[in-house]
Amino acid sequence: MSNWCDVCEIAQPDDICESCGADLTPSEPGPVPWRWRLFIVATIIYLIWRIYQLISWLLH
Numbered sequence: 154m155s156n157w158c159d160v161c162e163i164a165q166p167d168d169i170c171e172s173c174g175a176d177l178t179p180s181e182p183g184p185v186p187w188r189w190r191l192f193i194v195a196t197i198i199y200l201i202w203r204i205y206q207l208i209s210w211l212l213h
């Protein structure tokens with residue numbers, strides 16, 4: 154389970170951010186923080202878009 158640091162905008166494996174030392178204990182209820190889901194979805198969409206661009210560039 155990873156935590157998300159809003160200050161550094163990176164995922165941290167511990168409850169304390171290694172970069173800025175902020176407390177990353179999740180405050181939202183629920184098993185998966187919505188920010189983490191949003192980050193995963195955005196990453197997948199970005200990767201699909203990059204692959205699509207690469208394929209269309211190769212076929213050009």
Ligand SMILES: [Zn+2]
Binds near residue numbers: 158161162170171
């Ligand atoms: Zn941080």
